[in-house]
Amino acid sequence: MAVQEDFKPFTGPTLLLAGVVLALTNFMVVLDTTIANVSVAHISGSLGISSTQGTWVITSYAVAEAICVPLTGWLAGRFGTVKTFIFGMLGFGLFSMLCGLSNSLTMLVACRIGQGLCGGPLMPLSQTLLLRIFPKEQQGQAMGLWAMTTVTAPILGPILGGTISDSWSWHWIFFINIPIAALCAFGAHRLLSPAETGTEKLAMDKIGLALLVVWIGALQIMLDIGREHDWFGDGLIVILAIVAAIGLVVFVAWEITERQPIVDLRVFRHRGFTVSVISLAFAFAAFFASAVLIPQWLQSSMGYTATYAGYVTAFTGVGAVAMSPIVAKLIDKVDPRGLVCFGILWLGATSLLRVHWTSGADFWTLAMPQLLQGIGMPFFFIPLTTIGLGAVEPEETASAAGVMSFLRTMAGAIGTSVATTLYANNAVVARSEIVSKLNADPTSAAMQAGGFSLDQVRSTIEQTVTQESYAMAINHLFLLSAIVFAFAAMIIWVSPRPTRAVEAGAAH
Incomplete structure (x- = not known):
């Protein structure tokens, strides 16, 4: 995928189709933040878990997405904006399929984490690419298109999730992502290749990323399983709390002193x-x-x-x-x-x-x-x-x-x-x-x-x-x-x- 240094914004049908691909991608990723909200009861009943455990399907996706968002700039700079977008799209589709095939809470949560990691960069990247391919005088319209998908997706998410869960099964709230992800990845490859950005070997704050994953992971696991484990009456919860607290302190200290931090505090x-x-x-x-x-x-x-x-x-x-x-x-x-x-x-x-x-x-x-x-x-x-x-x-x-x-x-x-x-x-x-x-x-x-x-x-x-x-x-x-x-x-x-x-x- 060649990088065009003297890139000029798209025009005509190419601009229209590329804009639709990017808007549809953003719509799908935002939709997945709410589509499972009304399906928790179906998922809990199907997997034989409590409704409290069922919410892990939502929180695991959100936490994984949050961790990956700070990496977006590094990924785009290291591998190219369009390539990162396409691989994120393909990964999102793959993990959506695995979510739909899940037959246990462990598998579903693990696949939702993968879905969140792949989907996290797609929202900012879709906006970045929209601003890149639209002419300067039409960028306001581009942001209007992007904002429209961001606002309407949460409206349709609960309705779509509820209808699919009642009419078919909860598995299909994930399966419907597969054709959309495939279409958007193909469309991005065919249409957006000229908009690829340059790459360079960027240093990565690996220690900061590791600390971020450790303290956030420990905190979220503690909050999710705390009730079932009688909170601080259980040794595992105490250990998770200590890891989260120490990890946060060390993370803050490291990021403040790091020249290229993963999260600029x-x-x-x-x-x-x-x-x-x-x-x-x-x-x-x-x-x-x-x-x-x-x-x-x-x-x-x-x-x-x-x-x-x-x-x-x-x-x-x-x-x-x-x-x-x-x-x-x-x-x-x-x-x-x-x-x-x-x-x-x-x-x-x-x-x-x-x-x-x-x-x-x-x-x-x-x-x-x-x-x-x-x-x-x-x-x-x-x-x-x-x-x-x-x-x-x-x-x-x-x-x-x-x-x-x-x-x-x-x-x-x-x-x-x-x-x-x-x-x-x-x-x-x-x-x-x-x-x-x-x-x-x-x-x-x-x-x-x-x-x-x-x-x-x-x-x-x-x-x-x-x-x-x-x-x-x-x-x-x-x-x-x-x-x-x-x-x-x-x-x-x-x-x-x-x-x-x-x-x-x-x-x-």
Whole structure:
């Protein structure tokens, strides 16, 4: 694949087809972050595992993707942007096939990790190549195309995942990636070869990468298996916690002193960047955790199919699509800190709307907070990126964007693990509280007088107590989420107002 030094942007049908290939790739990778959310119940039932273990399918992908994102620049510089893109696409397709063929949790999680490692670079690379092949005057349209796929994929993910899981089987949420990956890899090879970038033998921060994998891996495994192992009452969890803590300290020390770090932590010297990342991490952790848990609760306690759980959760994207153009116009006219504060407080308010959900809630009672939540999403993401990247030096923008993407993805994975554990523990506590106040004798007598047998009475009471305990548990989580959102909204005012504009595309 030759490198064309005097590369000129594409025109005509070639530009159109290449743009479609890149947009479709980005759509598929983003889709896979949400398509499994509503399929956890199907996967758990098929593999004979708990719903808590089922969420490992989501967190393993997110963590692997987060680890690989900082490597994107090195991979593109060492092997070429187009080659890296094609091999990532082929690897994503291969691991998607293996995910669909998995017959055990171990195999599925391992293949999801492979999927995340291959898919991690595809999102930033698709954007890089779009900016490269489109003429300067059309790059705004290119970013609009890219943004459209980024926003619409999370809407269709839950609907598609639910429909496929109910109509066929959960395996097909992975199999559908195979023809798309093959088509995009072939299209990239035929169309994008002239856009290949130069390569050079770049030094790699191998020690930094190893430390990154060790401490993140130990932390995520600890969070995922902690509940089953009685947390710090188990020696394995204690060891994992020590490894994660020591690994993090050594990693930070190494990266600060390394000349070419795998993650450039020096960008944290800018107060605006540090504050925006803290706000982003807390808010996204609370948001993503609810996106994972709501479908589980709907299916396990409310009797929803995966398809209808997908319809409920997909409403978030509708509001986001509608408000994104408005926020883009406001960003230059209004203090972005005010937009961020408004957006995150709005997310907190929608969490409070969910605090009063009951086991008798109808479809629109459940869907309306999702729709309203979507309205606040662009106010949260777009200005927060402007504040963070606008606070660093222009030459640090790429590194800062990589760090933001890495920490956002990690926050989502960690938030999901923590929320899943709290959800299960809260359900146990709520069940104890209900049972302690339950006077079963009058209820039992009334039901038996109505013709129920004693076994039917006990089964009905048991089912009701379980259903209500999980409703109380998820309500507690929504209240906690509202508090987290409030903190994330207020801390943004510690950041100074950005002093420079951020170039289109730098956010990703």
